[in-house]
Amino acid sequence: MVVAAQNQRKRVEVRPDRSTKAYQDFLLGAKLFWTRQMYSALHKEYQDKVKARGGKEPETYAETEKMMQGPLYSFFGWFERHIQRLKYSDKYYGLVAAVNRQRSELLEALENLPPSKFLKLNPDIEFPHYYKAVDFHQHPGGVAGDELAGFVYEYARKTTTPLHIHEDDIHFRLAKAVPKGDYKRILDFGCGVGKSTYPFKDLYPEAEVHGCDISAPCLKVAYLRALESGREIYYSQENMEKTSYPDEYFDLIHTTFIQHEFPLKALEKITREAFRLLKPGGLYVNLDFHSAPGGVFGKFCYFGHSKRNNEVFMRAFHDFDYLGLLRKVGFKSAEMLPFDDGTGIVAQNEVPKAWRFPWQLFISRK
Numbered sequence: 397m398v399v400a401a402q403n404q405r406k407r408v409e410v411r412p413d414r415s416t417k418a419y420q421d422f423l424l425g426a427k428l429f430w431t432r433q434m435y436s437a438l439h440k441e442y443q444d445k446v447k448a449r450g451g452k453e454p455e456t457y458a459e460t461e462k463m464m465q466g467p468l469y470s471f472f473g474w475f476e477r478h479i480q481r482l483k484y485s486d487k488y489y490g491l492v493a494a495v496n497r498q499r500s501e502l503l504e505a506l507e508n509l510p511p512s513k514f515l516k517l518n519p520d521i522e523f524p525h526y527y528k529a530v531d532f533h534q535h536p537g538g539v540a541g542d543e544l545a546g547f548v549y550e551y552a553r554k555t556t557t558p559l560h561i562h563e564d565d566i567h568f569r570l571a572k573a574v575p576k577g578d579y580k581r582i583l584d585f586g587c588g589v590g591k592s593t594y595p596f597k598d599l600y601p602e603a604e605v606h607g608c609d610i611s612a613p614c615l616k617v618a619y620l621r622a623l624e625s626g627r628e629i630y631y632s633q634e635n636m637e638k639t640s641y642p643d644e645y646f647d648l649i650h651t652t653f654i655q656h657e658f659p660l661k662a663l664e665k666i667t668r669e670a671f672r673l674l675k676p677g678g679l680y681v682n683l684d685f686h687s688a689p690g691g692v693f694g695k696f697c698y699f700g701h702s703k704r705n706n707e708v709f710m711r712a713f714h715d716f717d718y719l720g721l722l723r724k725v726g727f728k729s730a731e732m733l734p735f736d737d738g739t740g741i742v743a744q745n746e747v748p749k750a751w752r753f754p755w756q757l758f759i760s761r762k
């Protein structure tokens with residue numbers, strides 16, 4: 397149910413000053429240039445180098461990296477790593493600095509959130525080692541390392557996928573791509589700041605929609621956004637490896653942008669937990685990155701991205717038999733489908749025209 401408009405609040409958000417906005421916009425432009433022109437130039441150079449070797453493509457990532465050594469690849473890699481780094485960490489115009497300039501206002505908004513059944517926090521939660529040890533996608537301290545990390549993450553998403561018309565579009569696309577059903581209870585497993593949760597509430601307004609995450613700073617922003625927009629969504633601080641929800645509670649569980657952040661042992665625990673939480677016949681849906689299209693060149697770009705962007709488990713997930721795990725855990729059916737992120741569907745043997753994540757949609761039924 398959507399609550400009455402008079403209960404809605406004024407939006408509290410990060411408002412970068414003029415110079416910071418200009419800087420962040422410049423980085424977005426630079427990322428677009430990297431995504432299209434630099435990537436295409438790198439692909440052209442790859443083709444030229446293969447031609448010069450008599451048409452013999454390299455066989456491994458290491459061999460490809462060696463073949464591609466040179467100014468263009470160095471520049472390409474430097475751009476990719478440092479645009480992201482500057483976006484967060486520039487001393488004056490980075491997002492962390494921008495959020496810190498608004499620190500008291502933003503903290504006050506989170507501290508004054510009304511106590512409610514819609515936000516359940518667990519101050520005693522234990523963070524897994526892999527979670528604390530890595531600053532995924534170069535977010536300093538990660539998405540739970542500071543009380544305002546949720547605001548930083550929310551703003552940062554504007555430049556993660558620069559070809560998308562809006563950073564939330566991908567989440568609406570997922571909600572629409574899930575086979576329609578009479579879902580009474582839906583869980584966004586690893587919901588972050590709720591960007592991947594609210595499209596499901598909009599599509600299934602009568603459903604009881606939940607989102608869980610281990611990061612309290614993210615959940616607080618998710619809850620704040622739900623209050624501001626008048627959406628009733630239940631948020632709870634949980635470790636996805638073992639949550640407090642009862643057995644067979646949900647009809648649909650979905651994840652976005654997350655499987656690639658787990659070491660494989662944790663991924664197995666999380667997959668088993670999703671199975672426990674689903675009703676028989678329930679659906680488990682994952683939108684994530686796997687099986688990069690475009691042969692050796694596709695893998696070369698994607699594995700390089702994982703290295704340059706602190707995505708330490710990305711490569712292991714890419715090569716992992718995830719469908720095999722889903723079946724081993726007990727799902728009756730599990731399939732991997734191509735997904736249109738708004739830039740079209742890319743065939744497995746096709747090199748994408750511009751850089752993009754290797755999106756795949758996993759749909760499994762208990």
Ligand SMILES: C[S@@+](CC[C@H](N)C(=O)[O-])C[C@H]1O[C@@H](n2cnc3c(N)ncnc32)[C@H](O)[C@@H]1O
Nearest residue numbers: 586587588591592609610611634635636652653
């Ligand atoms: C890249 S974000 C994606 C968030 C959201 N699904 C989205 O698409 O915007 C990954 C999220 O997974 C959460 N996460 C990572 N490991 C977790 C765990 N073991 N239990 C719960 N949440 C976890 C992080 O806190 C983070 O919010």
